[in-house]
Amino acid sequence: MDQLHNMKEIKFPNGTYKDWEEKVAATLKGKTVESLFSSTYEGIKRKPLYTEQDIKGASNYFPKGASNDWFVSQKLPSGLSLSQLNDILQTEFKVGLEAVHFETKEVHIGALEDLHTLLHSINLTETPLHVYTGVNVEDFFNLLKEYLHTQQVNLQTITGYIGMDPIGEFAQTGELQLSEATYSSVANTIKEVPNVRTIWVRSEPYHEAGANAVQELAATMATAVEYLTQLIERGLSIDEAANTFVFSYNVGSDLFMELAKVRAAKVMWATIIQQFGGSTQAQQMTIHATTSSINKSILDEHVNMLRTTTEAFSAVVAGVNSLNIGSYSSKENTFSRRIARNTHYVLKDESFLNKVIDPAAGSYYIETLTEELAQNAWGYFQKIEKQGGIISALTSNTLQQDIQQVAIKRVNDIKNRKKKMVGVNMYPNLKDTLVPSETKGNLRKLRIAEAFENLRLQASEFKQNTSQEPTITLLNIGKLKEHKQRTDFAASFFQVGGLQVQQSASLETVESIKEWVSTEWNRKAICICGTDIAYEENLQHIVQFLKEVSEDSFVVVAGKTKVDGVDETIHLHSNCYDQLMTIQTVLGVNKGEA
Numbered sequence: 001m002d003q004l005h006n007m008k009e010i011k012f013p014n015g016t017y018k019d020w021e022e023k024v025a026a027t028l029k030g031k032t033v034e035s036l037f038s039s040t041y042e043g044i045k046r047k048p049l050y051t052e053q054d055i056k057g058a059s060n061y062f063p064k065g066a067s068n069d070w071f072v073s074q075k076l077p078s079g080l081s082l083s084q085l086n087d088i089l090q091t092e093f094k095v096g097l098e099a100v101h102f103e104t105k106e107v108h109i110g111a112l113e114d115l116h117t118l119l120h121s122i123n124l125t126e127t128p129l130h131v132y133t134g135v136n137v138e139d140f141f142n143l144l145k146e147y148l149h150t151q152q153v154n155l156q157t158i159t160g161y162i163g164m165d166p167i168g169e170f171a172q173t174g175e176l177q178l179s180e181a182t183y184s185s186v187a188n189t190i191k192e193v194p195n196v197r198t199i200w201v202r203s204e205p206y207h208e209a210g211a212n213a214v215q216e217l218a219a220t221m222a223t224a225v226e227y228l229t230q231l232i233e234r235g236l237s238i239d240e241a242a243n244t245f246v247f248s249y250n251v252g253s254d255l256f257m258e259l260a261k262v263r264a265a266k267v268m269w270a271t272i273i274q275q276f277g278g279s280t281q282a283q284q285m286t287i288h289a290t291t292s293s294i295n296k297s298i299l300d301e302h303v304n305m306l307r308t309t310t311e312a313f314s315a316v317v318a319g320v321n322s323l324n325i326g327s328y329s330s331k332e333n334t335f336s337r338r339i340a341r342n343t344h345y346v347l348k349d350e351s352f353l354n355k356v357i358d359p360a361a362g363s364y365y366i367e368t369l370t371e372e373l374a375q376n377a378w379g380y381f382q383k384i385e386k387q388g389g390i391i392s393a394l395t396s397n398t399l400q401q402d403i404q405q406v407a408i409k410r411v412n413d414i415k416n417r418k419k420k421m422v423g424v425n426m427y428p429n430l431k432d433t434l435v436p437s438e439t440k441g442n443l444r445k446l447r448i449a450e451a452f453e454n455l456r457l458q459a460s461e462f463k464q465n466t467s468q469e470p471t472i473t474l475l476n477i478g479k480l481k482e483h484k485q486r487t488d489f490a491a492s493f494f495q496v497g498g499l500q501v502q503q504s505a506s507l508e509t510v511e512s513i514k515e516w517v518s519t520e521w522n523r524k525a526i527c528i529c530g531t532d533i534a535y536e537e538n539l540q541h542i543v544q545f546l547k548e549v550s551e552d553s554f555v556v557v558a559g560k561t562k563v564d565g566v567d568e569t570i571h572l573h574s575n576c577y578d579q580l581m582t583i584q585t586v587l588g589v590n591k592g593e594a
Helices: 002-009 017-028 082-095 112-118 138-150 166-173 180-192 213-233 238-242 255-276 303-318 334-350 364-386 390-395 398-415 450-466 480-495 510-520 532-549 576-587
Strands: 100-103 129-132 160-164 196-202 245-251 287-291 322-324 471-476 500-503 525-529 554-558 568-570
Touching (some): 112 138, 138 160, 166 213, 180 213, 213 238, 213 245, 213 398, 238 255, 287 303, 303 322, 398 450, 398 576, 480 500, 480 554
Parallel strands (some): 287 322, 471 525, 554 568
8 A cells, every 4th residue: 555655646757848858859869959840831830849838928719609519511512403402402411411502603593493493392491501602692692582582481580601702703713893882782681681691701712722821811811801891881880790701711631730720710800800899799700611622632532531531620620610521532422422421420429529619729739820820821911901902912913923832832842742642642543543624713723633643644545545554664683672662662653653663573683684684674764773782883884784775765763873874863852743754755655744
């Protein structure tokens, strides 16, 4: 018993940040602690350890209320008839769907009969509407009023979002369709439907073009300020105006950054409404979230499920009011919609994320990231306001240019594999069936996997046209245990470009290498895989022999080396995409463009 008593009295010694630094420095063997820091696309330094000191002076954060639950709001697909969409609604409301969600530019509603077909047997007094109406809200709203009258449903009982974002449409299409009449009509609509939010500020045009979180937050807040100002000028109080807003944020797969983005949006919105003189209630932000599309790929599509799950997790932990989880497949079908819908219930009923208010609260890392993001975004927001506001920033193209710089970096990080995408630039599934896709718009929608998709599509087309696999040979020198690491690296490197890999045996002598080359090699492109020691001893002789056998041969070496006759070297810091495009050109797969 004395021993048990003594064990209960034992306490861990109090460690300090300095103690931790000393331990880390010893472990790193000469490298500094700062070598563990990393930079984000937002220009924020990520540290390996955060403490209570990091959150001193952080902004007040506003959780969304007494519950962390959210509406399962799966957007209806485009390209189907209204009766087919009604069938989807009828089915999915029985298995977890909680809102009617669509965009009028994808689901065309041109007449009263269209609403009768789409909403047949849907009880709108119990079901929120989430309808994005594009450049104006009046046309759809007038049809909805007619429809509700025929159903004997009181307009005041309708809830949800029936909202427009003409500035967001301007960012996406380059065409500004906004007038004094637009603001006047929406001001009148607000008074008619107090329980429906009619201003829908979306981050989608910016996020899907490749913007970082700072740019997204600043652009949406600048847009909101423009709308607020116009509504107040038309006689609405700040509380009346603020309570008609819903914000929509696309959530990417950088789990902590995206989580902090949504939390920072709440801080910024509360600050803006406070500055306008709004009440505490008006400072509460209504947020709809949707999973990103820029990081989804037609390559190994099932991996997209992992990405959407991570994104959904970020959104609900940050505290959103409704969430759309995109289908993992580009060919959206009943199964892919079911997987997306059920992800909500894994997060609700199995992970209990709807039970805990603001689960991230108190995390030194997330609280610090939220504060830094809010501060940086506020500075960028002020920059937009100094330019004359969001419309001026878009008209002058300055915002688009800033976003393009980030988009270029995102794509380059995928091309040189600084950022890994399973199935795209790492661990490819060569059995994929590929279908090309198109994107259009002023702020062009970005998909960071597109470059590698194009390489794979070209390889697939080459096979169809020639009945031959585009192939590169791996020449393995030394024992298996010596060359295996570089052989595996090289095989994966080439396969992400759709190239088939032919391998030699483990060849341990120059004579065996020459014999194999003379009898087995296809004499087009070859990659030598071995150790640095093997390269020092024999690489120059091997390369010279390869060139003698076929002077047009394209010789690649796995690893860094400076040997005459070597056309390319591939390694961890290579630009994988550029080198694959070069090799595809050598093999006749493409004409130098991908």
